[in-house]
Amino acid sequence: xxxxxxxxxxxxxxxxxxxxxxxxxxxxxxxxxxxxxxxxxxxxxxxxxxxxxxxxxxxxxxxxxxxxxxxxxxxxxxxxxxxxxxxxxxxxxxxxxxxxxxxxxxxxxxxxxxxxxxxxxxxxxxxxxxxxxxxxxxxxxxxxxxxxxxxxxxxxxxxxxxxxxxxxxxxxxxxxxxxxxxxxxxxxxxxxxxxxxxxxxxxxxxxxxxxxxxxxxxxxxxxxxxxxxxxxxxxxxxxxxxxxxxxxxxxxxxxxxxxxxxxxxxxxxxxxxxxxxxxxxxxxxxxxxxxxxxxxxxxxxxxxxxxxxxxxxxxxxxxxxxxxxxxxxxxxxxxxxxxxxxxxxxxxxxxxxxxxxxxxxxxxxxxxxxxxxxxxxxxxxxxxxxxxxxxxxxxxxxxxxxxxxxxxxxxxxxxxxxxxxxxxxxxxxxxxx
Amino acid sequence: xxxxxxxxxxxxxxxxxxxxxxxxxxxxxxxxxxxxxxxxxxxxxxxxxxxxxxxxxxxxxxxxxxxxxxxxxxxxxxxxxxxxxxxxxxxxxxxxxxxxxxxxxxxxxxxxxxxxxxxxxxxxxxxxxxxxxxxxxxxxxxxxxxxxxxxxxxxxxxxxxxxxxxxxxxxxxxxxxxxxxxxxxxxxxxxxxxxx
Amino acid sequence: xxxxxxxxxxxxxxxxxxxxxxxxxxxxxxxxxxxxxxxxxxxxxxxxxxxxxxxxxxxxxxxxxxxxxxxxxxxxxxxxxxxxxxxxxxxxxxxxxxxxxxxxxxxxxxxxxxxxxxxxxxxxxxxxxxxxxxxxxxxxxxxxxxxxxxxxxxxxxxxxxxxxxxxxxxxxxxxxxxxxxxxxxxxxxxxxxxxxxxxxxxxxxxxxxxxxxxxxxxxxxxxxxxxxxxxxxxxxxxxxxxxxxxxxxxxxxxxxxxxxxxxxxx
Numbered sequence: 002x003x004x005x006x007x008x009x010x011x012x013x014x015x016x017x018x019x020x021x022x023x024x025x026x027x028x029x030x031x032x033x034x035x036x037x038x039x040x041x042x043x044x045x046x047x048x049x050x051x052x053x054x055x056x057x058x059x060x061x062x063x064x065x066x067x068x069x070x071x072x073x074x075x076x077x078x079x080x081x082x083x084x085x086x087x088x089x090x091x092x093x094x095x096x097x098x099x100x101x102x103x104x105x106x107x108x109x110x111x112x113x114x115x116x117x118x119x120x121x122x123x124x125x126x127x128x129x130x131x132x133x134x135x136x137x138x139x140x141x142x143x144x145x146x147x148x149x150x151x152x153x154x155x156x157x158x159x160x161x162x163x164x165x166x167x168x169x170x171x172x173x174x175x176x177x178x179x180x181x182x183x184x185x186x187x188x189x190x191x192x193x194x195x196x197x198x199x200x201x202x203x204x205x206x207x208x209x210x211x212x213x214x215x216x217x218x219x220x221x222x223x224x225x226x227x228x229x230x231x232x233x234x235x236x237x238x239x240x241x242x243x244x245x246x247x248x249x250x251x252x253x254x255x256x257x258x259x260x261x262x263x264x265x266x267x268x269x270x271x272x273x274x275x276x277x278x279x280x281x282x283x284x285x286x287x288x289x290x291x292x293x294x295x296x297x298x299x300x301x302x303x304x305x306x307x308x309x310x311x312x313x314x315x316x317x318x319x320x321x322x323x324x325x326x327x328x329x330x331x332x333x334x335x336x337x338x339x340x341x342x343x344x345x346x347x348x349x350x351x352x353x354x355x356x357x358x359x360x361x362x363x364x365x366x367x368x369x370x371x372x373x374x375x376x377x378x379x380x381x382x383x384x385x386x387x388x389x390x391x392x393x394x395x396x397x398x399x400x401x402x403x404x405x406x407x408x409x410x411x412x413x414x415x416x417x418x419x420x421x422x423x424x425x426x427x428x429x430x431x432x433x434x
Numbered sequence: 435x436x437x438x439x440x441x442x443x444x445x446x447x448x449x450x451x452x453x454x455x456x457x458x459x460x461x462x463x464x465x466x467x468x469x470x471x472x473x474x475x476x477x478x479x480x481x482x483x484x485x486x487x488x489x490x491x492x493x494x495x496x497x498x499x500x501x502x503x504x505x506x507x508x509x510x511x512x513x514x515x516x517x518x519x520x521x522x523x524x525x526x527x528x529x530x531x532x533x534x535x536x537x538x539x540x541x542x543x544x545x546x547x548x549x550x551x552x553x554x555x556x557x558x559x560x561x562x563x564x565x566x567x568x569x570x571x572x573x574x575x576x577x578x579x580x581x582x583x584x585x586x587x588x589x590x591x592x593x594x595x596x597x598x599x600x601x602x603x604x605x606x607x608x609x610x611x612x613x614x615x616x617x618x619x620x621x622x623x624x625x626x627x628x629x630x
Numbered sequence: 631x632x633x634x635x636x637x638x639x640x641x642x643x644x645x646x647x648x649x650x651x652x653x654x655x656x657x658x659x660x661x662x663x664x665x666x667x668x669x670x671x672x673x674x675x676x677x678x679x680x681x682x683x684x685x686x687x688x689x690x691x692x693x694x695x696x697x698x699x700x701x702x703x704x705x706x707x708x709x710x711x712x713x714x715x716x717x718x719x720x721x722x723x724x725x726x727x728x729x730x731x732x733x734x735x736x737x738x739x740x741x742x743x744x745x746x747x748x749x750x751x752x753x754x755x756x757x758x759x760x761x762x763x764x765x766x767x768x769x770x771x772x773x774x775x776x777x778x779x780x781x782x783x784x785x786x787x788x789x790x791x792x793x794x795x796x797x798x799x800x801x802x803x804x805x806x807x808x809x810x811x812x813x814x815x816x817x818x819x820x821x822x823x824x825x826x827x828x829x830x831x832x833x834x835x836x837x838x839x840x841x842x843x844x845x846x847x848x849x850x851x852x853x854x855x856x857x858x859x860x861x862x863x864x865x866x867x868x869x870x871x872x873x874x875x876x877x878x879x880x881x882x883x884x885x886x887x888x889x890x891x892x893x894x895x896x
Contacts, residue, residue: 060473061473064473064476067476067477068476068480078706081706081778081779082480082482084861085481085706085711085860085861086480086481086482086483087476087480087481088472088475088476088478088480088481089472089475089476090476090480091861091864091865092472092865092868093472093473093476095865240894244455244890245890245891245894248455248458248883248886248887248890249887249891251458251462251883251887252880252883252884252886252887255462255876255879255880255883256880258876258880259873259876259877259880262869262872262873262876263873265869266678266865266866266868266869266870266872266873267678267866267869269865270782275782275783275784275785275787276783278779278782278783278858279775279779279783288818454882454885454886454889455886455889455890457882457886458879458882458883458885458886459886461878461879461882462879462882462883465875465879481710481714482708482752485708485710485751485752486752490750
């Protein structure tokens with residue numbers, strides 16, 4: 002939100018700096034004083050959590066890169082060297098591996114929040130699009146990172162996914178094969194492939210950091226959305242980010258860290274696959290090639306569609322469709338709180354994503370294949386049919402006139418509940434802040 | 435959370451809130467140390483490097499007058515089984531003739547003088563163990579192989595800038611400022627030493 | 631979102647999860663594929679407070695050395711690991727003897743030749759074969775895998791290894807065994823190229839533990855678990871401190887958050 006800067010440099014040095022590079026002013030305006038809607042709930046803490054995840058992955062990653070060797074003959078053994086010999090190597094490696102999963106878990110929850118509360122709608126379309134760009138970069142980064150240990154799953158995941166590009170052969174003969182050999186740097190996945198995956202894996206997180214900066218900038222122009230979807234109209238409806246949301250984000254981060262640490266210290270391999278502790282063997286294919294859990298829904302969509310080319314189109318399409326969500330949803334109402342018709346479709350969409358994830362780990366046959374096809378159909382139908390149609394025919398429920406009104410009616414309801422017991426049929430307790 | 439007695443409680447609450455917030459912040463900040471330490475410690479030599487930090491050498495194949503070079507922690511170590519004449523020459527040198535009067539022996543204190551018994555093996559005066567790196571600019575002096583020039587003092591000669599070392603590895607002539615260093619080592623038996 | 635809806639959905643989800651989890655937890659067998667029979671065993675190292683049993687690891691190493699090492703390498707272990715904290719913790723002198731009892735290829739010497747020398751603590755475990763091809767020739771085309779990571783390289787880990795080592799049985803009449811294969815209830819496909827490795831009384835235990843296949847299997851499995859996860863004890867120890875710290879920090883931050891919010895925001 003463009004608000005007046007009330008930073009006053011105190012010392013002579015601050016004044017000198019402010020005239021040349023107003024970084025202190027920037028920090029104060031954007032991260033301390035920044036007016037943030039007072040009614041945000043805990044779904045809004047995932048942004049801060051994601052920044053922590055990015056920093057954690059970069060720090061542990063840079064340190065791992067001091068010991069990792071990106072060479073076919075040495076990669077697997079260099080990881081074991083890290084686990085066994087490098088001081089605290091086991092901790093740094095497990096944190097990095099679990100961290101990737103935690104990063105995606107937080108990202109998916111952050112995105113579902115965006116869908117539910119209409120945070121993608123005008124004027125936040127670019128904010129949403131930048132978010133999808135970050136998701137794409139995250140997908141590329143984690144795919145490349147998983148290949149680096151050069152275990153069985155590493156090798157075969159790279160082989161399978163890069164082979165997908167050969168589907169372009171059905172569009173222009175020979176094109177797909179040329180592309181695949183260009184990606185591989187050879188006639189099969191090998192040392193040149195591994196080296197370039199490592200180089201790009203190191204590069205992309207810094208590109209993510211850049212897009213995150215744009216993402217926060219794009220957020221700060223209109224300011225945060227809030228659970229009502231109604232714009233902030235008076236300054237009393239907002240609170241300075243610090244101390245209110247800095248401490249709330251800090252608490253949420255501590256809870257997130259508890260879950261993170263529980264995996265790192267007590268179940269570090271639970272989210273992984275045992276086959277990746279077998280060194281890569283180009284002559285032996287694992288019985289079930291399975292990607293990491295956060296790719297399973299896309300993997301299910303890929304295998305649900307019978308044609309190779311359209312399977313690839315579908316898999317990428319599942320992310321591409323996210324880019325145009327702001328223009329697919331026809332409703333002028335942002336928050337699903339007030340959209341009774343869309344709400345069940347949304348929850349069905351969430352369930353579909355979970356089901357697709359489960360099906361991605363199952364063999365693509367029989368009931369699993371049929372379910373994956375139905376789920377894929379609903380995934381695309383939600384975006385391409387439900388969002389445009391429901392917005393036009395839906396009658397939204399009564400919306401509060403403003404955030405203040407929403408908070409006050411919550412207060413009244415809570416007081417009534419405390420004083421006289423909840424009258425039957427009364428709405429549920431107010432939104433927890 | 436509405437508080438009807440906000441004015442009264444605000445006064446009471448301020449102190450307690452500040453304490454809790456400060457306590458929370460302090461406790462969180464304490465965690466930064468243990469968080470940062472592994473990131474720094476991982477750059478220290480790892481277990482496999484430390485395991486190679488010491489090396490045991492069997493001295494029995496080295497005949498009198500012979501010398502061998504082995505690697506320890508990436509550095510060359512000269513081990514010479516000195517002949518009687520070489521020991522004599524080293525023992526009879528006056529301290530005043532030495533450019534560097536200190537023993538430079540890691541097994542002894544810093545101020546030990548550079549007499550031959552402070553350079554040669556403890557109780558094994560025929561054995562000389564030194565780090566084979568010229569103290570001038572780091573070249574490896576010649577003198578280990580048969581036929582090598584040993585310099586004017588019968589020890590070693592550094593071809594880079596002409597430093598001459600004697601039979602106790604001490605600098606005698608040339609630009610090198612210090613005697614060749616004696617690494618930390620012990621005799622496990624008469625024929626076996628452990629360096630490092 | 632409507633809180634009643636969210637609460638209802640949440641309740642349903644966690645009840646369903648609980649039912650599924652309890653069902654899974656109480657079954658004595660893992661839900662393994664292809665009819666593999668993999669029993670759940672009690673190990674000293676499972677759970678957040680799991681540790682290794684030193685005596686068991688020492689016995690397990692003995693079993694590995696006397697039975698397994700003739701075909702299976704453990705190239706990610708070093709002889710010094712045998713005396714380091716968190717493992718079998720043999721005295722350093724004993725580990726030195728173990729190292730010195732094998733020959734390690736070193737060189738080239740000044741003549742340009744490779745030579746053999748006794749092992750040192752800093753050396754990696756010597757594998758029985760120089761490379762995979764040599765291993766196959768010696769084993770009818772089958773490749774005995776390296777065991778350093780085996781406890782992490784199979785689903786169900788230690789439980790699987792124990793079930794496999796004790797799972798040798800006569801093939802049921804309807805199963806046609808391929809040439810040179812042995813029937814095993816836990817192995818995927820039930821036909822394994824390794825003949826039964828463990829037999830009662832084949833290895834002498836000096837600490838009074840009964841010399842049964844069951845104990846050999848348990849001990850060598852525990853040893854393999856340590857070989858795959860030598861830092862397990864340290865991980866659990868540090869983990870405990872980290873969890874306590876984080877729970878305290880979360881608690882303090884929660885109270886601080888409530889106080890900050892009650893001061894200005896209603």
